[in-house]
Amino acid sequence: MTPSAPTPLCPRCGSSLNTAGLCSPCLIRGALEEEPEFPPASSGPSRFGDYELLEPLARGGMGVVYRARHRRLERVVALKLLVGGVLASEAELHRFRTETEAAARLDHPNIVPIYEVGEHDGCPYFTMKYLDGGNLGENLARFRGDRRRIAETLAVLARAVHHGHQRGILHRDLKPANVLLDTGGRPHVADFGVARDLEKKAEHTRSGVSVGTPSYMAPEQAAGQSRNLTTSADVYGLGAILYELLTGRPPFMADSPTLILQQVLYTEPTPPHELDPRIDRDLETICLKCLEKEPERRYGSAEELAEELERYLRGEPIRSRPIGRATRVWRWCRRHPVPAGLVGSIIWLLLVTAGAALTVARAQVDDRRREELSTNIYAARTVAGTVLFRLEEYSDAIERAASAPRLRELLQHQNLPALQEFCREMYESHEDPRLGLKLPGGDSPFDSWFILDAQGTVLARWPEPPRDFLGKGFAWRDYFEGAKRHALARQPQPYISSAFLSEADDRHRFAISIPLLDAEGGWQGVLVGMVGTGATLGSLRLSDPDEARQRSAVLVAPRDRTRSEAGKPAPGGYIILLHEDLGHGESLPLDGGLAREFDKVSQSLPRTEGEQLRMPEPWPTVTVAEHRDPLATREGPWLAAFAPVGYTGFVVIVQTPADAALAMDKTLAWRLVLWGAVPFFLGEALLGILLWSAWRTTIRWREARER
Known part of the structure; x- marks a missing residue:
């Protein structure tokens, strides 16, 4: 019997290669890798069509971005080209076209604009405005502790993201690395590589596949519900950026992307003040509302988030944490224990009386209901x-x-x-x-x-x-x-x-x-x-x-x-x-x-x-x-x-x-409640007034004696 040929192994991790000669673990690891390394740079600038490539700026699983100069216009731009070139798959070409179409549809001062879209030697590319301030992830230290600048930055980003939502564009990969800064430090949303047109079906996104960066994904995005995502997924991404600006780290961190996705799905983020007690509680409240697991509990839109941040910047109370009536009553009771006790006694007697009257009335209504049904x-x-x-x-x-x-x-x-x-x-x-x-x-x-x-x-x-x-x-x-x-x-x-x-x-x-x-x-x-x-x-x-x-x-x-x-x-x-x-x-x-x-x-x-x-x-x-x-x-x-x-x-x-059918019986029920409750209420109210007057008289007498 002829011995079988040995199974080829991956030179990087040692895993078995598939029939196409590819390593599945390395492919998955490369797709989820947030900051892949660049290949060694060449000895000098090279040419790409009408452009001179000066230096690589960023690289992902699909494309590479260069700082480039248009040779005839003498304009420095950011040039992004598809890594696979003529060998790129249909899905890669679709995603590349999606990015260009999405960015080209948007015209906002805080969204990186598209200059030119084209193809050279079978390799698709497009150029964007070059911003020399780096990305937000590289400048986190400049924001730490400056809560006003953090709120202003997030409000600007939320307005820009809402501009995209109004035109049907869902970014799906909001993170500090995809926010570029200009010379003045103003933020600009970039990298629409996994963006989705809300008005079209997601033909190249299979159900059950997570799209985006694990640490910044919304739970529904991490669960692979890419076709059912709404604008609340981008609201979550803005909250994740705010969390990192406040704390210096993303909401979830682990040794592997799989563990991060599990945390996104099943673990609540650590409150920012536990990582840094100096963090403003209102900003923390806004941040945690964005990071709610259920989409309906987040802000209704990126514009609503921007308005909330602007209220914070104006010194107005934020609406995410209004003081409820129960909280106000409790604080009043703590400040005034004696009147609170009197009022509580009155309410208790009223409830007992009303409950007894309602029990009798309910029995009559139930009898009338049964009679009507018969x-x-x-x-x-x-x-x-x-x-x-x-x-x-x-x-x-x-x-x-x-x-x-x-x-x-x-x-x-x-x-x-x-x-x-x-x-x-x-x-x-x-x-x-x-x-x-x-x-x-x-x-x-x-x-x-x-x-x-x-x-x-x-x-x-x-x-x-x-x-x-x-x-x-x-x-x-x-x-x-x-x-x-x-x-x-x-x-x-x-x-x-x-x-x-x-x-x-x-x-x-x-x-x-x-x-x-x-x-x-x-x-x-x-x-x-x-x-x-x-x-x-x-x-x-x-x-x-x-x-x-x-x-x-x-x-x-x-x-x-x-x-x-x-x-x-x-x-x-x-x-x-x-x-x-x-x-x-x-x-x-x-x-x-x-x-x-x-x-x-x-x-x-x-x-x-x-x-x-x-x-x-x-x-x-x-x-x-x-x-x-x-x-x-x-x-x-x-x-x-x-x-x-x-x-x-x-x-x-x-x-x-x-x-x-029950109108007569309901009227009788209310009469029973009133007849039973009003005498007790009036009596207890009179008692409360007398006790209140006695308590205030005692306070005035003590103050006069102390003087």
């Missing part, structure tokens, strides 16, 4: 029975229309014009009782009729549909699937469907369908009558407008699939069919919480193979004390009861605004 349960069952009776009338009308012998004959011969005329007669005739259009005591409730074949294709419809509607397939609709199940079981009985948005006129409806069978029981097609949503169900109005407590009833139905959901399981959810505030054909989806309650009602029904229009025994109901009518303008919770409408899947809600 009434709503009875009303929900009554309304559900009425709706069930009305749906039965509609189903009888469908059965009468489907029993016409002429319809079977037309369907058998596929006489489409005659089928269209038959639908028109069903819709418009009010004289032929065999068609089943006219209900006892009123007109037809159906908005439209149409006929489908056994494959679910529309053969005829009245009123006349849009031009492309005839011939369209609707085998995925609930009304067709329900009728199909009855046809296969040879049961020519109506089926009440879920609610849907009609593709003919974009209005919400539900349908009553019935299979059409020939004389031998063969399935020919489906007859469908559609009923529109709105404030009433035909002549039936669910809510009583004269109801004293403003009790109202609402009818909801399961939601049917849309065409895009065809072939998928039932979508779930409900929509409102009938509501006193709905117009004809209008509807409204209900939220998940209510949908779950309706599912409880439906699931509690005993399983049956019988008809939909059958009273359930027992008849389940569910009550909800914190329901909210989505169409009502009235604020606050509603007391509601739900009852199913047979086995149709429809649910009736009977609801009462809690404030209307």
